[in-house]
Amino acid sequence: QSVLTQPPSASGTPGQRVTISCSGSNSNIASNYVYWYQQLPGTAPKVLIYRNSQRPSGVPDRFSGSKSGTSASLAISGLRSDDETDYYCASWDDSLGGLVFGGGTKLTVL
Amino acid sequence: QVRLVESGGGVVQPGGSLRLSCEGSGFTFSNYGMHWVRQAPGKGLEWVAFIWYDGRKIYYADSVKGRFTISRDNSKNMLYLQMNSLRPEDTAFFYCAKISDYGDYPAHDWGQGTLVTVSS
Numbered sequence: 255q256s257v258l259t260q261p262p263s264a265s266g267t268p269g270q271r272v273t274i275s276c277s278g279s280n281s282n283i284a285s286n287y288v289y290w291y292q293q294l295p296g297t298a299p300k301v302l303i304y305r306n307s308q309r310p311s312g313v314p315d316r317f318s319g320s321k322s323g324t325s326a327s328l329a330i331s332g333l334r335s336d337d338e339t340d341y342y343c344a345s346w347d348d349s350l351g352g353l354v355f356g357g358g359t360k361l362t363v364l
Numbered sequence: 365q366v367r368l369v370e371s372g373g374g375v376v377q378p379g380g381s382l383r384l385s386c387e388g389s390g391f392t393f394s395n396y397g398m399h400w401v402r403q404a405p406g407k408g409l410e411w412v413a414f415i416w417y418d419g420r421k422i423y424y425a426d427s428v429k430g431r432f433t434i435s436r437d438n439s440k441n442m443l444y445l446q447m448n449s450l451r452p453e454d455t456a457f458f459y460c461a462k463i464s465d466y467g468d469y470p471a472h473d474w475g476q477g478t479l480v481t482v483s484s
Contacts, residue, residue, distance in 0.1 A: 256408065286468075286469070287468050287470065289468075289470040289471070289472075291409075293409075297476075298459055298474040298475065298476050298477055299401075299409065299459070299471075299474055300474070301471075301472050301473070301474075304464055304466075304468070304470070304472060305464075305466065305468065342408065342409050344409075344411075344470050344471070345470065346468075346469035346470060351423050352411055352414070352423050352424075352425055353399060353401070353411040353414065353469060353470060353471065354411065355408060355409045355410065355411060356408075357408050358408040358409070
């Protein structure tokens with residue numbers, strides 16, 4: 255059972271906009287930054303969004319992040335077939351004294 | 365550019381020990397906190413441990429507390445994870461990761477991982 259809650263799956267058609275939610279609590283998301291990672295099959299996770307909504311250089315602006323209270327969201331617009339992979343949210347938890355992850359969302363492009 | 369290279373993974377029997385290493389390059393290693401994060405085959409990401417840039421503060425996940433020890437040698441740009449009393453459920457890819465330039469706790473840059481298999 256992950257501390258942060260993500261839907262296990264999400265789907266969309268090419269060109270569509272999809273959002274992936276990440277629900278936490280006052281001790282993590284509400285009081286700390288949220289990061290999002292993309293993990294392609296057989297590879298290490300790669301940061302997609304840092305500090306709730308910032309994109310590292312090289313990440314397309316089709317990817318965007320937002321946070322409100324104890325929840326955060328990752329939005330992907332102009333969905334492409336190569337977006338089909340796993341996505342994870344993460345935040346520091348002040349009560350647990352550790353980094354907490356969501357269980358991951360498998361995105362399918364129909 | 366940032367490069368993190370893990371090593372030391374392998375097959376070990378239950379109850380055994382293993383030490384993982386992670387060499388950092390392309391950045392000033394001594395300025396950054398570092399994580400170990402693991403991922404069991406086909407499962408999600410699980411945070412293992414974090415060490416401050418200077419080693420003064422260390423945090424562990426409850427699942428490894430008392431069995432695993434994170435450490436670093438800034439003179440060698442190296443991060444370590446000593447794993448004792450290994451269990452089959454510790455089987456996973458282990459990634460080292462550095463925090464961002466802003467100093468936020470979450471992992472920002474990741475190594476390619478090393479596989480630890482605990483099996484008799």
